[in-house]
Amino acid sequence: MTSQSKQIVMTTDQRADYGFARVRDAAYDAVMELWRRRKAEGMTQSQLADALGGDAGWLSRNLRGPGNWTLKTVGRFVEALNGEVELKIHGLEDPLPVPQNYHAYIGYEPQTVTDPAAMFSLPSGGLAVAKPYLRKGFPVAANLIS
Amino acid sequence: MSNFDSLSPVDPDRVLTYMSIASSIVTLTASGKLCKYPLRSRQPAKRRLFLTETAVKDLEDHNSAVNILGVRGFIESAMTRWVLGQRVFADDKGKPRFLKRLEPPPPEIWEIRVIEPRVQARLFGRFAEPDTLILNRFHSRGVLRDKKKSAAHDSEWQKAMNECEATWNKLFPGIAPFTGPDIHAYVTENCDDFAI
Numbered sequence: 028m029t030s031q032s033k034q035i036v037m038t039t040d041q042r043a044d045y046g047f048a049r050v051r052d053a054a055y056d057a058v059m060e061l062w063r064r065r066k067a068e069g070m071t072q073s074q075l076a077d078a079l080g081g082d083a084g085w086l087s088r089n090l091r092g093p094g095n096w097t098l099k100t101v102g103r104f105v106e107a108l109n110g111e112v113e114l115k116i117h118g119l120e121d122p123l124p125v126p127q128n129y130h131a132y133i134g135y136e137p138q139t140v141t142d143p144a145a146m147f148s149l150p151s152g153g154l155a156v157a158k159p160y161l162r163k164g165f166p167v168a169a170n171l172i173s
Numbered sequence: 174m175s176n177f178d179s180l181s182p183v184d185p186d187r188v189l190t191y192m193s194i195a196s197s198i199v200t201l202t203a204s205g206k207l208c209k210y211p212l213r214s215r216q217p218a219k220r221r222l223f224l225t226e227t228a229v230k231d232l233e234d235h236n237s238a239v240n241i242l243g244v245r246g247f248i249e250s251a252m253t254r255w256v257l258g259q260r261v262f263a264d265d266k267g268k269p270r271f272l273k274r275l276e277p278p279p280p281e282i283w284e285i286r287v288i289e290p291r292v293q294a295r296l297f298g299r300f301a302e303p304d305t306l307i308l309n310r311f312h313s314r315g316v317l318r319d320k321k322k323s324a325a326h327d328s329e330w331q332k333a334m335n336e337c338e339a340t341w342n343k344l345f346p347g348i349a350p351f352t353g354p355d356i357h358a359y360v361t362e363n364c365d366d367f368a369i
Binding site: 037038040042043044045046047048049052056059072087090091092094119120121123127129130131132134135136137 | 195198199202203209213214215216217218219220221223240243244245246247249250251253254256258259260262264265270271288304305
């Protein structure tokens with residue numbers, strides 16, 4: 028292993044599991060966010076159980092984590108919490124609505140500079156302007172978003 | 174003759190120099206001892222995850238438990254969740270569900286819990302800094318077996334925890350893992366409040 032960050036390829040089945048787990052987690056996070064808001068507004072777990080049809084055991088199990096969640100689970104929670112679903116799927120290559128110029132790995136990666144002399148340019152005004160480090164072979168956008 | 178002249182010359186091998194753990198990670202990453210987890214997202218990383226060589230081999234090897242038991246996709250999803258800074262959650266009783274510090278000794282061994290209806294997995298690691306996990310390797314929950322039923326000193330859990338500590342000591346000799354007073358010291362954002 029020599030690369031700093033290599034994409035280890037998953038099989039089709041593994042990608043299906045990955046996709047399923049990501050969707051399920053996103054649904055869980057979204058439901059829990061609305062549930063936290065409803066709790067802050069005064070809703071109790073007992074009231075939520077009533078809104079779901081009165082099964083407190085089912086509610087408790089499903090609030091613990093999304094392990095057994097189905098689309099129907101999501102739908103039941105959304106309705107019981109008086110919410111509405113908005114679903115959006117984008118391409119991995121789509122730009123972010125607000126461009127990010129920070130990621131958590133800054134300062135933790137070996138920096139590869141294609142041309143060290145090009146790190147600084149001297150404009151006619153005389154002030155040196157630092158240019159961002161670029162990893163070899165990566166487009167500028169890839170360097171910015173990790 | 175001054176007092177300084179009588180001092181023996183300094184042995185350069187014994188000079189203590191300070192190297193931050195971030196610098197150590199950079200060096201280990203450059204040498205291939207650690208691997209930054211490659212994120213499958215257009216979103217920027219909010220937390221850091223580095224895999225040891227063993228963890229990478231577990232992912233690459235088609236005969237590893239991770240791949241044979243069919244939990245690879247779920248493990249990758251959990252790692253993505255961590256790096257994207259998504260919620261580290263507790264259950265309705267305030268018990269950790271996604272990330273848990275294991276009972277010492279050895280101290281400061283953490284697990285990311287992949288809890289699925291079928292096969293479960295545990296990802297053992299240590300914190301180098303806040304929001305920075307060094308992941309030692311993946312374990313099948315079935316292989317680790319029941320913590321309480323096995324004798325503490327020879328249980329699979331204990332062996333796995335000791336191995337995690339040994340790997341850390343090889344990677345970061347003389348550097349202790351990060352320690353904090355509560356979960357928010359380890360996970361600075363988007364984390365439920367739970368006891369550790």
